[in-house]
Amino acid sequence: MNLKGRKIRVHDMTLRDGMHPKRHQMTLEQMKAVASGLDQAGVPLIEVTHGDGLGGSSVNYGFPAHTDQEYLSAVIPLMKQAKVSALLLPGIGTVDHLKMALELGVHTIRVATHCTEADVSEQHIKCARELEMDTVGFLMMAHMNSPEGLASQAKLMESYGANCVYITDSAGYMLPEHVESRITAVRDALKPETEVGFHGHHNLAMGVANSIAAVACGATRIDAAAAGLGAGAGNTPMEVFVAVCSRMGIETGVDVFKIQDVAEDLVVPMMDHIIRIDRDSLTLGYAGVYSSFLLFAKRAEKKYGIPARELLLELGRRKMIGGQEDMIEDTAITLARARQAHAAKAA
């Protein structure tokens, strides 16, 4: 595979996807320090939002330590070269949030839908396009749709005005062959000037390999997080990906050592738990379950006594998708009740 000379843009997730393992409790100081470090390391684009996007503040997903406005207002003025992006999930956030983000200086808006529901993004993508923002469509849980299906969903987003469409492996389920077929189908379907991106999770340790596979098939934007801080077993670790790109001659513009220092000196010390592939996050990748479910399942295990792994497998069987965090407690209660009834019968 010769990718020498390919130019790609890495997009940092530490301060958005990384909000999940931080239970959305990052301080403004942590945000500012990490964002400044990323900026100095040459990361061109940094996402800053509640883990579930603009307007994600809720009982269902968790109330953050600060509002989206506070985080964005703290970070954006400090950026010397990096641009800031915000995530928006239609059904959670609205175009009002999008306009607020633009006013605060957000450069890129990423409108995320489940991989079969692109048509709910029309209002938001059109609005962002009209406001001349860098407008990205983000097809989540992409393992749940075929390459052809994703291509037609991507075309919808492009038709609304997206200048880039992502294949998003929210469950960290995909293997390189899945990434190749999906990125290739989407790349072939879209206009040459529309970019294609890939967002990986590291639940099967495929983050870097999958991202390289995506680049080989024409993706030019790759999401990653310093020290992998992200939902589940984390995102593609930025410092590793940048080092691999450097070895392969893929140009990211990011300094290999500076990004290592951000990961090691700033991000690892702020972790509430070590981001690693434990049996529960491995189960996410193995069974194709939304990575943000991880901590909710662990909490439900503590409260209701149903092992998180069992709960995640059941959520997968029930075909729960991103955003259905409410069903984790519900399923735990139902399973606990069934278990009690079973025990009573046996006794």
Added chain:
Amino acid sequence: MKKVRCALIGSGNIGTDLLYKLKRSPVLEPVWMVGIDPESEGLARARDMGLKTTSEGVDGLLPYAREDNVQIAFDATSAYVHADNSRKLNALGVMMIDLTPAAIGPYCVPPVNLRQHVGSRRMNVNMVTCGGQATIPMVYAVSRVQPVRYAEIVATVASRSAGPGTRKNIDEFTRTTAGAVAKVGGAREGKAIIILNPADPPLIMRDTVHCLTETPPKAAEIEASVHAMIKEVQKYVPGYNLVNGPVIEGDRVSIFLEVGGLGDYLPKYAGNLDVMTAAAARTAEMFAEEILSGAMTLEPVPDQVAA
């Protein structure tokens, strides 16, 4: 028995499901269905069921509304066109039941506030959204026990039951639902989240209600209030069920619901259609009874945006 004659605007999922319900009503008689696509399946079905139809939008109905004595119209189109439809029909003295999230009239959630609207002489009432109809009775069931400072609802519907109107209008759905969760549900602040799940076979509609109370939750009273309200809703949506809860943790009260439909148009998983159309039909029936008894007379509204 004499019936009040009705028109259905919109020939999609909601309009068609509503048609089945109106056909069974003892006091309502659907006579017109309005669409915008001559090839629409919904219009063909309505014709088969003996209704007059037009594919020219609400303007195709206006010349006939008086001579066919249409007194109540249901708008199941989209928030974008509702204001126009309402203004034109109100001008002819036709009362409007709004099933879009436009919400230019007051919100109506039957077990909570229908009685207040009957007798108010409103010419436009709004049915909020399917998520609102499914969850606001539960928010109210908590807020009638003790003050709720924040209420949040999560509605998950099967992708196949969400038509193009809902999809293009998703922000209106979240805004209107959040507004009504606060205003009708009785919470100081409201938030709404909607998820479309494409699973096949389709999943039955699920709704979760989270309330944060101002003082520690009174568990026994909330439990009794919730169960009583479930029974009220079941009177018109038999598939409305409590799956889990109320779960009480700190100041949080969480209620996990499932809404199965009657399977009139879409199969039973699409409880989101039923909860909306059944609420609209129940609302119209209450007004129709007032009209038939002479207690309420509909007057044309001078041509301006109805409030």
